[in-house]
Amino acid sequence: MALPLVDMPEENHVLLVSFSSQGHINPMLRLGKRLLSKGLHVTLALTEVTRDRMLKSSTESAGASSVSGIGVVFFSDGLSLDYDRKANLDFYIETLGKYGPVNLSALIRDRYHGGKKLVCLIANPFVPWVADVASELGIPCALLWIQPYAIFAIYDSFYNKRNRFPTVDDPDVRVHLPGLPLMTTQDLPSFVLPTNPFNAFMKLFSGFFQHLEKFQWVLGNSFHELERDVVDSLSELCSLRPVGPLVPMALLSDEQGGQDVGVEMWKSEDSCIEWLDRQAPRSVVYVSFGSIVVLPAKQMESIAVALKNTKRPFLWVVKPPEKPPADGAGELPLGFTDEVTDQGRVVTWCPQIKVLSHPAIACFVTHCGWNSMLETICSGIPMIAYPQWSDQPTNAKLITDVFKIGLRLNKDEGGTITSDEIERCIEEVMVGARAEELRKTADELKRAAREAAGPGGSSDRAIQQFVDEVTGGDGDDSGEYGASKGNCHEDQIHDEKKVDVEEEGGEGDRLSLHMVMDDATEVGPPGRTPSID
Numbered sequence: 087m088a089l090p091l092v093d094m095p096e097e098n099h100v101l102l103v104s105f106s107s108q109g110h111i112n113p114m115l116r117l118g119k120r121l122l123s124k125g126l127h128v129t130l131a132l133t134e135v136t137r138d139r140m141l142k143s144s145t146e147s148a149g150a151s152s153v154s155g156i157g158v159v160f161f162s163d164g165l166s167l168d169y170d171r172k173a174n175l176d177f178y179i180e181t182l183g184k185y186g187p188v189n190l191s192a193l194i195r196d197r198y199h200g201g202k203k204l205v206c207l208i209a210n211p212f213v214p215w216v217a218d219v220a221s222e223l224g225i226p227c228a229l230l231w232i233q234p235y236a237i238f239a240i241y242d243s244f245y246n247k248r249n250r251f252p253t254v255d256d257p258d259v260r261v262h263l264p265g266l267p268l269m270t271t272q273d274l275p276s277f278v279l280p281t282n283p284f285n286a287f288m289k290l291f292s293g294f295f296q297h298l299e300k301f302q303w304v305l306g307n308s309f310h311e312l313e314r315d316v317v318d319s320l321s322e323l324c325s326l327r328p329v330g331p332l333v334p335m336a337l338l339s340d341e342q343g344g345q346d347v348g349v350e351m352w353k354s355e356d357s358c359i360e361w362l363d364r365q366a367p368r369s370v371v372y373v374s375f376g377s378i379v380v381l382p383a384k385q386m387e388s389i390a391v392a393l394k395n396t397k398r399p400f401l402w403v404v405k406p407p408e409k410p411p412a413d414g415a416g417e418l419p420l421g422f423t424d425e426v427t428d429q430g431r432v433v434t435w436c437p438q439i440k441v442l443s444h445p446a447i448a449c450f451v452t453h454c455g456w457n458s459m460l461e462t463i464c465s466g467i468p469m470i471a472y473p474q475w476s477d478q479p480t481n482a483k484l485i486t487d488v489f490k491i492g493l494r495l496n497k498d499e500g501g502t503i504t505s506d507e508i509e510r511c512i513e514e515v516m517v518g519a520r521a522e523e524l525r526k527t528a529d530e531l532k533r534a535a536r537e538a539a540g541p542g543g544s545s546d547r548a549i550q551q552f553v554d555e556v557t558g559g560d561g562d563d564s565g566e567y568g569a570s571k572g573n574c575h576e577d578q579i580h581d582e583k584k585v586d587v588e589e590e591g592g593e594g595d596r597l598s599l600h601m602v603m604d605d606a607t608e609v610g611p612p613g614r615t616p617s618i619d
């Protein structure tokens with residue numbers, strides 16, 4: 087049952103706690119906005135280094151203490167502001183895990199009367215210790231999972247040893263999980279493979295998946311219709327609440343002017359939109375690998391050759407690595423931009439939401455980051471999957487075998503993705519019967535996404551159900567996706583006045599955060615030697 091805004095008592099206050107990176111803060115803020123629209127009071131807690139970056143940014147709203155009605159508060163991660171957090175990710179995550187809980191707990195005791203003013207904490211996956219803070223203070227805790235539930239299912243199985251996974255001695259083990267297609271090594275998230283060099287993530291996720299009971303709900307940036315089988319298969323394990331897609335409102339309706347709430351890390355080259363305006367409908371190949379991946383020189387070369395050979399217009403985002411590596415990774419072949427001035431555009435960062443919703447875009451060659459994928463699904467554009475690490479290989483499998491809205495680039499016998507293969511896939515996604523079919527399915531999924539997020543849709547209902555549960559409202563407790571493990575009793579609802587959630591004035595919804603997370607280039611991409619271990 088929808089609770090009318092006016093009747094919602096002020097004490098229904100939730101605190102969101104996010105790791106300080108764009109891909110984590112944005113879905114959290116969008117969830118916050120939806121909770122706000124259901125009558126909750128919402129505050130977002132970030133680490134102080136984020137405030138520092140905000141203050142250093144030159145934009146008007148930098149340093150704002152609220153964004154679009156969501157209050158923003160800060161706690162220390164235990165490191166000095168000028169400490170180079172990218173130097174050693176293991177150390178950073180460990181320090182955050184040690185001082186974060188102490189400082190967040192102090193903040194809650196201080197600002198929210200020992201936590202009595204909060205009905206729920208919501209954390210995202212890089213700060214799982216928030217659940218311990220919540221339990222210590224007697225507050226229910228939810229997780230916002232920001233990748234597909236398919237990845238959640240795979241990690242749960244891996245860390246709880248429910249299935250056999252590839253090992254050094256047996257690298258080709260195939261994995262079959264309920265609700266998912268059979269997965270080979272190339273379809274699994276890189277963190278579960280024996281080749282994974284990132285200990286920090288391993289430690290973080292193993293602790294977390296072995297103690298899922300600490301979270302009363304697992305909200306997810308996905309929607310039921312998108313991942314029906316895997317969501318249903320997980321419903322015994324925990325109370326899933328698919329509340330996505332948590333993308334800008336502009337992607338969820340055709341009406342212009344939908345407001346977004348989100349942070350922007352990099353300045354985009356908006357002139358590419360005027361260039362798109364001059365291109366024919368459904369003619370442009372969009373290419374981007376997100377904010378973290380830096381491609382090896384050889385892969386840059388094959389994309390460049392393929393794009394040139396297709397003779398089709400293209401928009402390629404090539405984000406310069408902060409510290410250019412000696413081996414030419416991330417760099418365009420010499421002279422490329424001059425050769426293609428009449429054919430395409432290369433930009434360092436683009437306004438991706440506007441690009442994907444532009445009628446000139448035909449397809450997206452993507453690294454399969456989950457945020458990009460959801461944005462593309464909401465735009466109804468077919469994809470060409472070029473996954474690199476983390477969740478991306480599995481996301482690529484979802485694109486081809488589950489959602490059926492794109493193709494995946496295949497490696498040759500030598501393990502290379504050739505320019506011929508890229509060119510072939512671009513043609514296949516753009517012309518012919520297969521292209522038609524992919525476009526049709528992509529269009530259907532776009533409608534399903536909009537319906538799920540719209541009033542009365544599955545995600546809207548899941549959010550309402552969650553709100554009813556945390557506020558002790560009269561929602562249906564049996565739940566659509568598994569019963570609530572119910573930790574939301576009357577005694578957790580308190581009657582004191584809320585803390586300072588300021589009303590947003592002026593331009594409003596975009597918390598401008600041009601914080602260059604160059605860090606990212608250090609921690610991720612294959613093809614480069616990670617500087618952390």
Ligand SMILES: O=c1c(-c2ccc(O)cc2)coc2cc(O[C@@H]3O[C@H](CO)[C@@H](O)[C@H](O)[C@H]3O)cc(O)c12
Nearest residue numbers: 107109171172232233454455456457476605606609
């Ligand atoms: O910010 C980070 C850091 C980081 C940065 C700075 C620092 O000092 C410490 C840690 C490490 O790994 C990440 C990995 C991410 O994966 C990305 O997360 C998306 C959403 O989960 C996925 O869908 C994408 O495929 C995936 O590339 C996204 C991130 O924002 C990060």
Ligand SMILES: O=c1ccn([C@@H]2O[C@H](COP(=O)(O)OP(=O)(O)O)[C@@H](O)[C@H]2O)c(=O)[nH]1
Nearest residue numbers: 109376377378403435436438455456457458
């Ligand atoms: O030129 C670009 C490339 C990416 N993005 C945004 O950056 C985010 C990338 O997130 P994703 O999960 O796809 O990948 P990651 O960067 O975390 O690898 C998405 O919201 C994109 O819309 C953008 O605004 N401009």
